[in-house]
């Protein structure tokens with residue numbers, strides 16, 4: 001069930017509000033998700049608002065450069081990011097939602113990011129949802145930043 005939640009980084013410079021469905025938690029075994037320990041919650045850009053932190057956010061990219069691994073340049077927390085598998089959407093880190101008991105999170109979804117190409121093909125086949133042509137995380141991130149207050 002979609003609900004409105006707020007969250008942010010650890011120091012509070014980055015804050016967001018998002019419509020998320022906590023029944024759709026997922027995790028991923030790719031190189032960066034493993035190190036981050038992120039619990040993913042997919043979210044449409046139209047259902048996400050960056051409340052503050054435009055200047056605090058930094059983006060780390062690697063490999064294809066499609067994903068934008070945004071994080072707070074002060075405290076280092078990855079509160080949300082733009083995933084390569086869905087570069088026209090974003091993924092909120094459920095661990096960064098206000099009032100969340102991190103230890104009780106039990107993601108049912110799984111993306112085999114360690115074998116990314118196969119996992120993406122399987123995901124598209126199962127959901128029928130492929131990213132639109134030309135989608136790129138950098139464009140999505142810019143759209144989020146453009147709508148955010150200074």
Ligand SMILES: [Zn+2]
Pocket residue numbers: 009010011012013014072073074075076077
């Ligand atoms: Zn911070």
